[in-house]
Structure formats: structure tokens, C-alpha cells
Amino acid sequence: QVQLVESGGGLVQAGASLRLSCAASGRSTFSSYSMAWFRQAPGKEREFVGAISGSGSRTYYSDSVKGRFTITRDNVKNMVYLHMNSLKPEDTAVYYCAAEFKGGGSTGPQAYDVWGQGTQVTVSS
16 A cells, blocks of 8 residues: 655645645555545535546546646656646645545545645635
8 A cells, every 4th residue: 555645735826836746655556546636625525636547648637627737647756746827715725645546537535545644725815
């Protein structure tokens, strides 16, 4: 199984860009996992942001971030990234990285086996 650690969160102004990173470690083959980003704002349920297949050839995004956010991965470095552009105050949340063994871009959090601890992103207006 993999372990996940997110980084890169912070406080930015609306319209800015930010890149989140998720480092995976463990004895499992990283490319066997599809990876996803979720976010959770105070008082709200955890929300699917996007996912990427194990090979990196397929990506999936929620409508709320499509065209602004991009997910990439580096299977040599065991890293996955969330590139966020044109940030809005409603993007403010704790962002979580998650892994699904041999997954297919599931949008529901229950599909994911492993979670990171989260990183806070705050977008000011």
C-alpha cells in the first residue's frame, strides 16, 4: 500500500495560480494506482476535484474546475500534482490526495483506499 503526503497549499488572491503536490511512498507500484484530488470546505461534504489514471493517459475533472485545474503525475518520482489556475474564493478548502488501486477515475470518495492528511488552500477575494 502507498502512503500519501500533500504539500503546496497556502493563501493566494483570486485569479492566482497554485500547484499542489502529493508524494507517494511505500512498496506498492505507484502506477498501479489511479490518483485523485478531493477537497472539503468547512461545513461541506468532501468533493471530487479530479483524477488521473495509473499511466497518466486519462484525466477526469469536476465541472467546477474543468478548464482551470490540471492533474499530472510522474511515475518515476511517485508524484501527482494539481495545477490550479484562475483560483476563486469558492476554491477555498482543504485539498486531499487519494489513491485507488487499479482504479478508473472514480468520483466517489468511498472508492479510494488511501488518503493524505490534506493541505489548506485559501483564496481571498
